[in-house]
Amino acid sequence: MSQKLRNVAVVGFAQMPTVARDEHRMSTEMLYPVVREALAQVGVGRDAIDYQVSASTDYADGRPFGFVAALDVMGSWPPRQDLHLEMDGSFAAYYAWVKLQTGEVDTAIVCGHGKTSEGEPDRVYNLQLEPYYHAAMGLDPTSTSALQASAYMARAGVTDADLAAVAARNRTAGAKNPDAQLREAASAADLQKTPFKVSPLREGYLPQIGESATCLVLAAEGKAEKLCKHPAWVQGAHHIAEMQTLGARDLTKSASTVLAAKTALAMAGVGSAAEVDVIELLAQNPAAEMIVLDALGLDPKNPKPVVNPSGGAICADPIMSTGLVRLGEVFRQLSGSAGPRQVANAKRAIAHAAQGHALQQNIVWVLGTERRWS
């Protein structure tokens, strides 16, 4: 990728710690203090933000056009350009980044919100499937993930103990993350004793229902340096969607992650994923994590570099925000503000997110402490 792009950086990130259910606040009431905190981090008022994108899903909110409620808490007055995406916030950030590439805007906020606890996510995700057959069969994300896990384990010779080890690594890391929902470290042996939810996936390998609200601040070169001491520059980004029909794709591999990573790494001028210092990826079970690592060209059983120092989605999976948290975590790592989970000397990182059943769509970001284009 020889094309010169505009340098854009993540300059701020705030999130509500993930909880099972916030009994005191509506979704937008959770988001408001997070937007305030993100703007306070970069030391500006809402007037300094040119563009905004929010990520939420009306099915989880239980109301059509539910996203318009977020405008009241995102500082959208005087009126400003707004975009809403019914996808995870990481994909919303991609659209903000594209808008920044046009040169029409210099700053943007990206918000993820949704109260997962108010509805029944399994029913919502069931409706995401093809309606005549897959949805009618009653498949939910745990069962489609389990189908994928089974197939992957058979192809790659991966065992239950391997899955337990991946889950335990995430759980041990999550214990150091104050924003995680599951904050107790667990050993592989302990997790392997938990009952199957849908075999081969055990309860201990899966996230619990959780909710949060998130806000990421993006700024273009010229502004970014003024807003943040240690901006995390976007060096490459790409996202790819696969077919919906589960039987039509090889569930043991993530073709879209392979393609997205190839383009994003080429944009960044990085030879391989192994050359970055830290990776945050969105995988809601250990088999999905191994499939993504495989697609990134890494050893799924013994990945290098450091993967998910935050504890990943297994420790906190707030709908619409889980992927945006990966970007936020990478920003924290690259700006040296990750606290006890800081990876020493992190200079370059990958933030991955997935959406849809069995890793249907994948986005790969490459970020670094240096500007990519001069």
Added chain:
Amino acid sequence: MNEPPKEPVKYVDSHVRLPYHYVAGDYRATQLRAFKEKKILGSKCSKTGKVFIPPIVNSPESFAPCDEFVAVSDKGVVTTFCVVCIPVIGREIELPYVAASVALDGADISIFAAIQECKAADVRMGLRVEAVWKPEGERQGNHEDILYFRPTGEPDAPFESFIHRL
């Protein structure tokens, strides 16, 4: 086996059930509880002093927090209205009825309310109205605690007094 079906499939029955258990939020819960005492609460913007009903956590206009609850009157003024001649979804009400924006005294934005106990033709911008509450002991702490609004008989409010509170 190779013969095409005589009757085409016309539809597939698909039942969608999505239950929700909403959190009211502390702000709304405080307002609803106050209905039992015939009190209407708003929240006050810490920057502009504007009072919002129902109470909200921040002013969408100033972006500042609204961190103080204030009681407003259950009397107010009709700022704009329309006459509804078609059945209303989910509500038993005699037609035609008047749906109005009512700016309560002490509030900076209006609420929506039905105007009763008068002819539709007598409703006008500036008409002074008051809440008619459910009787003592019957109020549940929900929006049905206010049955409707009715004219107070006071002189009309001048246009300038409510034009900014539509």
